[in-house]
Amino acid sequence: MAIPTDTLQQQEVKLSKDEIQRYSRHLIMPEVGMEGQLKLKRARVLTIGTGGLGAPLGLYLAAAGVGHLGLVDFDVVDSSNLQRQVTFTTADVGKPKSEAAKARLSALNPAIDIVSYETRLTSDNALDLFRDYDIIVDGTDNFPTRFLVNDACVLLGKPNVYGSIFRFEGQATVFGYPGGPCYRCLYPEPPPPGLVPSCAEGGVLGVLPGIVGSIQAMETIKLILGAGDPLVGRLLLFDALAMRFRELKLRRNPDCPMCGDHRTITKLIDYEEFCGIRGEEAPAMTDGIPEITATELKARQDRGDKLFILDVREPHEYQICNLNGKLIPLGELPRRVNELDSSVEMVVHCRSGKRSADAIHFLQTAGFKKLWNLKGGVLAWADEVDPRMPKY
Amino acid sequence: MIPTPLRQFTGKQSSIECSAATVGEALGSLTGTFTDLRKHLFTDDGKIRSFVNVYLNDEDIRFLDKENTRTKDGDTISIVPSIAGGSRDDGK
Numbered sequence: 001m002a003i004p005t006d007t008l009q010q011q012e013v014k015l016s017k018d019e020i021q022r023y024s025r026h027l028i029m030p031e032v033g034m035e036g037q038l039k040l041k042r043a044r045v046l047t048i049g050t051g052g053l054g055a056p057l058g059l060y061l062a063a064a065g066v067g068h069l070g071l072v073d074f075d076v077v078d079s080s081n082l083q084r085q086v087t088f089t090t091a092d093v094g095k096p097k098s099e100a101a102k103a104r105l106s107a108l109n110p111a112i113d114i115v116s117y118e119t120r121l122t123s124d125n126a127l128d129l130f131r132d133y134d135i136i137v138d139g140t141d142n143f144p145t146r147f148l149v150n151d152a153c154v155l156l157g158k159p160n161v162y163g164s165i166f167r168f169e170g171q172a173t174v175f176g177y178p179g180g181p182c183y184r185c186l187y188p189e190p191p192p193p194g195l196v197p198s199c200a201e202g203g204v205l206g207v208l209p210g211i212v213g214s215i216q217a218m219e220t221i222k223l224i225l226g227a228g229d230p231l232v233g234r235l236l237l238f239d240a241l242a243m244r245f246r247e248l249k250l251r252r253n254p255d256c257p258m259c260g261d262h263r264t265i266t267k268l269i270d271y272e273e274f275c276g277i278r279g280e281e282a283p284a285m286t287d288g289i290p291e292i293t294a295t296e297l298k299a300r301q302d303r304g305d306k307l308f309i310l311d312v313r314e315p316h317e318y319q320i321c322n323l324n325g326k327l328i329p330l331g332e333l334p335r336r337v338n339e340l341d342s343s344v345e346m347v348v349h350c351r352s353g354k355r356s357a358d359a360i361h362f363l364q365t366a367g368f369k370k371l372w373n374l375k376g377g378v379l380a381w382a383d384e385v386d387p388r389m390p391k392y
Numbered sequence: 393m394i395p396t397p398l399r400q401f402t403g404k405q406s407s408i409e410c411s412a413a414t415v416g417e418a419l420g421s422l423t424g425t426f427t428d429l430r431k432h433l434f435t436d437d438g439k440i441r442s443f444v445n446v447y448l449n450d451e452d453i454r455f456l457d458k459e460n461t462r463t464k465d466g467d468t469i470s471i472v473p474s475i476a477g478g479s480r481d482d483g484k
Contacts, residue, residue, distance in 0.1 A: 052477075143476045166475035169396045187474040191443040204477055237472070239396075242406070248450050248472065331400055331428070 013041050013067070019111060023065050036225045037065060043224040046070035046133035048121055048149055050101040052209030053139030053163050053216060055087040060217035062105040066224070068113045069105065070133055073097040074120040080392070084206035121145055123268035126152040135223055136176075137161040137216055143190040144271035150175060150183035151268055154259050159223055163216040168205045170212035170238040173231050173250060174219055176259075180232040185253040185260075190275040208240050289360050292372040294384040297347060307372075308346045312359040317351065321378055321389045330355045333362060342368045349374035349381075351392070393470040401429040415448055416459030418469055433471065445472045 015023070015037060026032040026040075043066050047054050050073040061069055077085075077092040077100055085097075092100040098116035105114055119125065121140075130136055130152050138149045138160055146164075153160040153176040160176040162183065175182045215236065222228050235248045257264040292300075300307060309325030311318060318327050328336050330350070340346070346368070348356040353376050360371050374380070382389040394402050402408060403426070412418035419440075423430040433444055440446060446453045447470040453461045463469070 141477055143474070146476055164475045165477040167396050167477075169475070171472075171475060186445065187443050189442040191441070191474060235472070237470075239406075246450075246470075248447050248470065249452060251452065251455055253454075335428070 013038055015041070016111075019065070022109075022111075026064070031227050032225060036227070039224050039226075040065045040221070041067040043135070044068040044070070044133045045135045045137060045220055045224075046072065046130060047137045047139055048072050048145065049139035049141065050085075050087065050097045051075070051081065051139065051141065052084045052165065052204065052206075053213035054101070055085045056210050056213035057137055057139055057217045057220070058087055058101055058105050059108065060214060061220060062109045062112055062114070064217075064221055065109065066112065066221075068115075068133075070115045070117060070129070071098045071101050071105075072117045072119065072121055072129065073101070074118060084204065084209050086210065121148060123148060123271065126268060127156065130156050130158060133158070135159050135161060135220055137163075137220055139163060139213060139216065142275075144275045146183060147190065147274060148268065148271045151258055151265060154182050155266075155268070161216045161220050161223070163212040165204055165208050165212050167203055168208055168240040170208055170215075170240070172212055172215045172219070172236045172238070173234060174223070177223075177230060177232040179252070181250050181252040182256060182259040184258045185256045186235065186250055188253075188257070192276050205240060208238075211240070212238065288364070289357050289373050290371065291353075291375040292347060293375050294381040297372075297374060297381075298385045306344065308341070308344045310340065310346055310348045310359070311350070312348060312355050313350050313378075317392070320392050321382070323349065323378065323381060325349065330359050333359055337363070337366055340368070342370070345370040345372070347372045347374055350377050352377040352379050393468060395471055395473055395475075397473055397475065398429060398432055398471065401432065402426045412463055414459065415446060415453050415461045415463060415469055418463060419446070419459070432473075443474045446470070447472060 015034070020027065023037050026037050027034060045061055045066050045068070047057050047070065050058060050071050054073070058069065058071065075097045077088045077095050077097055079093050082088060082090065087101050087104045096118045098118045102114045102116040117129065121129070126148055136149060136153050136158055138146060140146055140149065149160060158176060159174055162175050163170065163172045174180070219231050222230055233250050235250045237246045237248065252259060254261050297307070309323050311322060311325035311327045312330040312333060314329050315327060328339065348359050348371060350356040353373060356373050356377065360373050363371055378389065379391055382391050393407050394405060399406060408422060410418055410421045412421055419433060423433060433441060435441055440459065448456060448461050448463065449468055453459070
């Protein structure tokens with residue numbers, strides 16, 4: 001059951017007296033014992049993302065004595081991360097996440113070797129980064145990186161401990177285990193941008209990544225120890241609101257382009273393009289969508305111009321801050337379009353301007369002509385016009 | 393069972409009961425009631441989208457008889473879309 005890694009067997013390592021004391025609750029368990037603790041010490045685990053899932057992962061793997069930890073993250077700590085990314089403290093705001101996480105984990109366990117990679121994982125660096133590690137743990141937050149992590153793991157034959165969350169639901173499984181399925185067996189393709197309501201429905205309950213990331217930490221440790229039944233061929237679903245775990249069968253797809261019997265993908269590809277992100281970022285999307293800046297809008301309002309404000313965010317976002325506009329969430333717009341008057345000039349806004357651009361695109365096809373997209377949404381309004389308005 | 397991301401199209405309901413002889417019939421009845429859900433589950437030519445998986449009890453219908461998989465009283469059909477969330481905010 002143990003993962004087929006050379007490093008776990010070959011290196012000669014011992015535990016110091018301090019380490020024996022530190023890991024004593026492991027050592028007195030027959031399932032771990034001295035042999036298991038030495039496997040942990042020899043193990044090399046790379047975690048992709050040090051955020052919500054990466055926080056419990058890093059903390060538990062470091063605490064457990066995993067001897068070599070790699071932390072990949074290009075992001076910096078933001079105060080909105082602290083609600084769930086429990087590795088970081090308020091003093092870390094503004095620091096690179098990989099560095100702040102390394103400092104925290106080193107303080108927890110100075111005896112282990114931690115390498116931080118302050119870089120975005122790309123098709124160019126993934127294979128080189130992964131090669132030095134036995135197990136890859138995927139705690140990222142976007143589809144391109146998930147497909148990239150999967151493909152790189154399959155190409156190198158490394159297990160990929162997967163966890164994913166959305167609001168109050170989580171998924172976890174182990175991909176890339178010998179004979180087991182990969183991420184593409186589960187989902188051959190990513191959803192096109194915009195179809196999955198991630199923007200309007202975003203957000204996550206802070207404890208949820210703590211639970212899912214802990215499950216990933218547990219599976220990682222089990223893989224290292226070769227103990228128990230790994231979460232292979234099973235997709236664990238967790239619904240925090242119902243407080244219910246369910247399990248679905250996950251099979252290796254013989255026709256899978258990545259790990260199937262006739263592999264058609266033999267190298268890493270452009271995952272941004274694969275996930276349709278390039279198109280989304282291209283200015284073509286905003287072509288034909290007239291924009292108004294927050295400053296211009298304020299000036300026109302001050303002049304007494306009659307402008308109808310349509311807010312396409314969700315009701316809970318409206319409660320945080322608003323421009324006294326009419327609220328119709330983007331998802332309800334097609335059904336409620338008859339509540340709008342196409343004869344009046346209308347400014348559509350959301351948080352940052354993306355959802356409102358989608359709304360304007362829809363309204364244009366519905367025959368509306370006097371439309372403006374508030375550039376940068378309420379965030380820009382807070383920056384340019386009203387510094388008292390809270391940003392989120 | 394309706395997953396979180398799609399509950400906004402089902403009046404916030406997390407599960408819906410219906411009677412149907414096959415999985416395809418059950419999904420048809422569901423999207424007949426909640427029409428906004430349709431484009432999230434099916435492509436324009438009526439196929440289940442490849443980033444949405446449908447399970448009959450704990451088995452993926454792609455490995456059974458797909459949409460024609462027969463259902464019986466008390467079966468649970470789950471819609472499991474791909475989610476990517478992890479460390480950062482997706483909100484825009």
